[in-house]
Amino acid sequence: MLAWPRSHGEVLAAGGEGTRAYGAELGRFPSANGTIVVEVDRPDRKARRDNGKSDYVDACAAATAVLSCRAQGTPKSRNGIAEAIRAALR
Numbered sequence: 001m002l003a004w005p006r007s008h009g010e011v012l013a014a015g016g017e018g019t020r021a022y023g024a025e026l027g028r029f030p031s032a033n034g035t036i037v038v039e040v041d042r043p044d045r046k047a048r049r050d051n052g053k054s055d056y057v058d059a060c061a062a063a064t065a066v067l068s069c070r071a072q073g074t075p076k077s078r079n080g081i082a083e084a085i086r087a088a089l090r
Helices: 024-032 045-051 055-067 081-089
Strands: 013-016 036-039
Touching: 013 024, 013 055, 024 036
Parallel strands: 013 036
Antiparallel strands: none
């Protein structure tokens, strides 16, 4: 997961959509390996509807949001009180 981006140069940060929910585990892996992970908002629905879905355009928008510091969300670490309660209820 980190080999490919690192093969293109130094990785300053990684941005991901859903790192607070369904993509939480994908956000924890780079973080555990020394990469800053930032939650990126989903692309605007109206813009997606008007222009169609494009993974390339969405990836460029996410990268721009991370590099410009517009995306500042913090992924869930799953090591706080909520995780302790979740583990106790299993």
